[in-house]
Amino acid sequence: MPSLSLLQTFFREVITRERSKRVTEPNLVMDDPDKVAAYTRAGREDGVMAPVYLFHCAQICEVIKPGDTVVDLGCGPATQLAMVARLNPDATVIGIDLSDEMLHRARDYVGGQSLRNVEFQAGDISNLAMFPDASVDALYSTVALHHLPDFATLEKTFSEISRVLKPGGGLYVVDFGHLKSEKSIAYFAHQYARQQPELFTLDYLYSLRAAFSRDDFVALTKKYFGERMAVKSTFLMPYMVAVKSPPRADLNNTLLKGELKNLYNRLPGYHKKDLSDLTLFFRLGGLQSQYLSHL
Numbered sequence: 001m002p003s004l005s006l007l008q009t010f011f012r013e014v015i016t017r018e019r020s021k022r023v024t025e026p027n028l029v030m031d032d033p034d035k036v037a038a039y040t041r042a043g044r045e046d047g048v049m050a051p052v053y054l055f056h057c058a059q060i061c062e063v064i065k066p067g068d069t070v071v072d073l074g075c076g077p078a079t080q081l082a083m084v085a086r087l088n089p090d091a092t093v094i095g096i097d098l099s100d101e102m103l104h105r106a107r108d109y110v111g112g113q114s115l116r117n118v119e120f121q122a123g124d125i126s127n128l129a130m131f132p133d134a135s136v137d138a139l140y141s142t143v144a145l146h147h148l149p150d151f152a153t154l155e156k157t158f159s160e161i162s163r164v165l166k167p168g169g170g171l172y173v174v175d176f177g178h179l180k181s182e183k184s185i186a187y188f189a190h191q192y193a194r195q196q197p198e199l200f201t202l203d204y205l206y207s208l209r210a211a212f213s214r215d216d217f218v219a220l221t222k223k224y225f226g227e228r229m230a231v232k233s234t235f236l237m238p239y240m241v242a243v244k245s246p247p248r249a250d251l252n253n254t255l256l257k258g259e260l261k262n263l264y265n266r267l268p269g270y271h272k273k274d275l276s277d278l279t280l281f282f283r284l285g286g287l288q289s290q291y292l293s294h295l
């Protein structure tokens, strides 16, 4: 059962007439060493974002097949990327980020895990000139698009994704959705203030203010992918919005299910609770994963 404060936030979002405005991120590219360190710490697999990474990992694994070339747009410190690469050893995962500081941390992190199926490239996610047309089997991005300055750049990014993705390719793009009320934004930003560095809480607040709306994702998905990709969000309160292709993986892969279960079992109780809330609100919004159904 979700907590009382989460339910209060939910009902506020459903009934409010407020329409908070999008405020561009103060740091579009994350290259401030202190902020990168705070984000990296909160973002590692035992940090406050652990349940979110696990949820997205299951979704991403559904759209990847063995042998794929997979691109991670705005890979940051590579916590998500390393998880995906470990669980898909027969795919090659290429992380793209504009921040040298992030890429430095990312290389260190995957180097420490001896992952051989990972590459990184410095680059702008709204200009994927390094990839020829229809050359990428699957592409994903987790909580990075809100860093783009405006809708026009978000549209360039969607246009680039549709250009580089092979016909029938896999896609999972997820980001925060813009909430209507400033109070709700503050609620989510401060939810774990005590368990995370202050800089991370501030960064989270800026991220939620910079989030694009669900309508933005719906319009661009329709324009660039038609009916093939679905836009799903957390139920009635689009705190998170995901664009997903039909699954391409073997959904009965018991080995993968077992590895995801092991990751789940290692989460502390309060993170299991977060994962169950996220799974519930996304399931009610129409997004679920076969790979999480046994947890």
Ligand SMILES: C[S@@+](CC[C@H](N)C(=O)[O-])C[C@H]1O[C@@H](n2cnc3c(N)ncnc32)[C@H](O)[C@@H]1O
Residues within 6 Å of the ligand: 028, 029, 030, 031, 043, 073, 074, 075, 076, 077, 078, 079, 080, 096, 097, 098, 099, 102, 123, 124, 125, 126, 141, 142, 143, 144, 147, 148
């Ligand atoms: C909030 S972090 C998310 C990192 C990672 N995807 C995760 O889930 O932890 C956003 C990342 O996007 C990168 N970024 C922002 N704008 C970018 C751009 N135009 N091109 C490439 N990377 C960008 C930032 O440097 C940062 O590393």
